[in-house]
Amino acid sequence: MKPSTRWTPSSPAPCPAFAGKMTASVPQKDDAPAPLEKVQARAAFWFLLPAYSLYVLFVLLPALATIVFTFLYLDRYTWTAEFVGFDNILYVLADGRFWTSFRNTFYFVFLAAIGNVGLGLVFAAVLDRALPKAMLYILRLAFFLPVLVSTALVSLVWQFIYSSDLGVLNYYITSIGLPRIGWLSDERVAMISVVIMDVWKHFGFFMIILLAALQSIPREITEAAEMDGSGPLATFFFIKIPMIAPVILFxxxxxxxxxxxxxESVRILTSGGPGDATTSMVMYMYEQAFSSQDIGAGSAAALVLLITIVIVTLVQLKLGTRAVDQ
Incomplete structure (x- = not known):
């Protein structure tokens, strides 16, 4: 019988040339295609690189520079820097105008947070009722539209509305025999005027979030409560509100x-006035850094503001999480 000449892995190659061809045809590890995950990660990196670069350039580096400038005295004429330690921070903390801005800021936060979240929750509850889809879409768009407009433009419009001479509000007030109100020139109502504008602009954002949370509640739960005799108000306050408490906390x-x-709103509407009635912490920081040309004091005010935001946020999350869990 004629012996078989077919080559198998267990037998030697028939000839050196054939063996060389077989060796060359085996794909090497370096020539293997990269896994799909690596290709996607590499593509994602190049797509995100511009955004990361802008973030580093306009957010991270200025933040680091602010921390460094806090401990320096910068001479704006000779462009020289001198290390002064905590002098800038002590100067800011000893300034009465800083504490006025601190008080004004928290007064604004208290009123604006209640107004934005409270009004957003009320309108979300109204839109959560059975409404025609077309009407629901129109109302959601109408309430959310101010959120899309820039704060600068909204502030200019409300500045005209609040005008003592040409403002729409004073026109209707005087038409019924009441005296004019200095919406932006009276220390007693200036901050309230800023809060009203802020709530008008931003409550639609919170309304959309809270409406989505309300609509995510299973209908079976509310229907079961109604079958047990729970009215609309009781269902809303004792069933829906506890279920969306984490969203309200957010x-x-x-x-x-x-x-x-x-x-922005304070800068355009009142420039911090009248007096210091509407001066916020950011407004104080701006005045120190750019009006008084004291970069060190402005940076120190910014650092104090950052620490304040971190502390307030942590306290809110701690207390809010505990209340939600209960």
Whole structure:
């Protein structure tokens, strides 16, 4: 019988040339295609690189520079720096205007957080009722539209509304025989005017979030409560509110952080006035850094504001989480 000449892995190669071809055809480890995860990670890196670069350039580096400038005295004429330790922080903490701005900021935060979250919850509860889809879409768009408009533009519009001479509010007030109100020039009502504008602009954002939370509650739960004799108000306060408590906590925390950073509306409407009635912590920081040209004091005020935001947020989350768990 003629012997078989077929090559098998257990037998030697028939000839050196054939063996070389077989060796060359085996894919090497270095030539193996990269896993799909590595390709996707590499593509994601290049897509995110511009965003990361902008974040580092306009957020991270200025934040680090602020911390460094807090401990320096910067001469704006000679562009020289001198290490002064905690002098800038002590100067800010000893300044009466800083504590006025501190008090104004928390007064604004208290009113704005209650107004934004409270009004958002009320309108979310109204829209959660059985409404035609077309009407629901129109109302949601109408209430959310101010959120999309820039704060600067909204502030200019409300500045005209609040105008003592040409304002719409004073026009209707005087038309019924009441005296004019200095919405932005009276220390007693200036901050209230800023809060009203802020609530008008931002409550739609919280309304959308709370409406989504209410609509995520299973209908079986509310229907079971109604079958047990629970009325609409009892169902809302004792069933729906506890179920969306984590979302409410998020809204309150978000509104608080935003209120602590208020600047644009105050800068355009009142410039911190009348007097210091509406001067916020960010407004004080701006005045120190750019009006008084004291970069060190402005940086120290910014650092104090950052620490304040962190402390308030942690306290809110701690107390809020405990209340939600109970």
């Amino acid at each position: 809204c309150v925390t978000y509104a608080t952080i935003g209120g602590l950073q208020m600047f």
